[in-house]
Amino acid sequence: MRNPYRPILTKIEKITIENEAKDLKTFRLAFLDEEGLNGFQYECGQFGELTVFGIGECPIGIASSPMDKEYLEFTVKRYPDGLVTNALHNCSVGTTIGVRGPLGNYFPLDRMEGKNLIIIGGGFAFTTLRSTIRYVLHEKNRARFEKITLVYGARSPGELLYKEELGQWQGRDDIETHITVDKGDESWTGKEGFVPAVLKEVAPNPENAIALVCGPPIMLKFTLPVLTELGFGPGEIITSLENRMKCGIGLCGRCNIGSKYICKDGPVFTYEQIEALPAEM
Numbered sequence: 001m002r003n004p005y006r007p008i009l010t011k012i013e014k015i016t017i018e019n020e021a022k023d024l025k026t027f028r029l030a031f032l033d034e035e036g037l038n039g040f041q042y043e044c045g046q047f048g049e050l051t052v053f054g055i056g057e058c059p060i061g062i063a064s065s066p067m068d069k070e071y072l073e074f075t076v077k078r079y080p081d082g083l084v085t086n087a088l089h090n091c092s093v094g095t096t097i098g099v100r101g102p103l104g105n106y107f108p109l110d111r112m113e114g115k116n117l118i119i120i121g122g123g124f125a126f127t128t129l130r131s132t133i134r135y136v137l138h139e140k141n142r143a144r145f146e147k148i149t150l151v152y153g154a155r156s157p158g159e160l161l162y163k164e165e166l167g168q169w170q171g172r173d174d175i176e177t178h179i180t181v182d183k184g185d186e187s188w189t190g191k192e193g194f195v196p197a198v199l200k201e202v203a204p205n206p207e208n209a210i211a212l213v214c215g216p217p218i219m220l221k222f223t224l225p226v227l228t229e230l231g232f233g234p235g236e237i238i239t240s241l242e243n244r245m246k247c248g249i250g251l252c253g254r255c256n257i258g259s260k261y262i263c264k265d266g267p268v269f270t271y272e273q274i275e276a277l278p279a280e281m
């Protein structure tokens with residue numbers, strides 16, 4: 001059995017600066033050997049512990065899709081006083097990075113099959129939803145899902161992630177996209193408004209539908225009542241939690257809420273499951 005604390009070695013193949021503030025970068029990592037490539041079979045919604053050697057490791061959601069066989073992608077926000085995220089942002093192409101994983105549970109694609117999918121994202125918590133969209137839109141998978149609707153928002157046009165890909169999705173007729181910003185600039189011709197307000201306007205039908213929602217706490221707080229009002233039950237609303245964690249494998253007890261380990265039993269939960277957690281949430 002592979003030692004779960006031993007990172008798989010990868011090399012940074014590409015770095016994309018995602019936003020105007022330059023504090024969000026997507027790292028494309030290539031496995032150094034076949035063992036790593038074959039040992040990292042993941043699902044949408046899982047995360048990895050990224051190691052910068054000599055500094056430390058931190059959990060980051062996998063932004064690439066399981067259909068992207070040759071590489072992994074992670075989009076990382078740099079915190080000004082964040083040890084690992086700063087070190088990652090200082091790395092360049094060619095640097096060796098460790099990855100432990102894949103860790104945690106994942107979006108229930110088997111339950112989502114045959115359903116209408118409403119994908120709602122805000123800010124940089126969009127990463128694992130991007131993985132899911134890439135997966136469901138893949139030519140080998142698209143027929144397994146019904147209508148796909150995306151509502152995605154950021155503070156400003158410069159803060160939208162994956163801009164090129166968003167443009168490609170907007171050009172397709174098998175995904176309905178509603179991209180919004182809190183406040184546009186002179187070049188912005190798209191929608192303005194907060195994600196919950198846009199969702200209310202779009203008013204997706206809850207029948208035979210599942211909603212995936214990832215975003216900052218304030219967005220989640222106002223999105224949940226809109227979904228409830230539209231008729232989505234708590235078992236049909238799925239999110240991903242980002243509690244502070246260390247080991248990522250349910251051993252250290254850093255991230256648990258009651259008997260649930262966010263790293264192992266999550267990070268993906270339905271709102272029905274979240275409602276059943278002890279009040280410390």
Ligand SMILES: Cc1cc2nc3c(=O)[nH]c(=O)nc-3n(C[C@H](O)[C@H](O)[C@H](O)COP(=O)(O)OP(=O)(O)OC[C@H]3O[C@@H](n4cnc5c(N)ncnc54)[C@H](O)[C@@H]3O)c2cc1C
Pocket residue numbers: 047056057058059060061062075076077078079080081082083084085086124127128241242243244245267
């Ligand atoms: C399952 C999971 C998935 C995640 N996915 C992503 C992802 O896709 N992309 C991404 O950028 N981040 C993601 N995160 C958050 C990421 O793990 C943290 O930002 C990271 O651990 C920070 O590490 P650090 O060593 O840079 O900061 P540390 O040195 O550990 O912290 C230094 C300081 O930075 C600030 N800080 C660090 N993390 C956070 C935070 N999450 N919220 C608010 N303030 C914080 C605090 O002020 C803290 O005191 C995820 C977390 C989890 C649990």
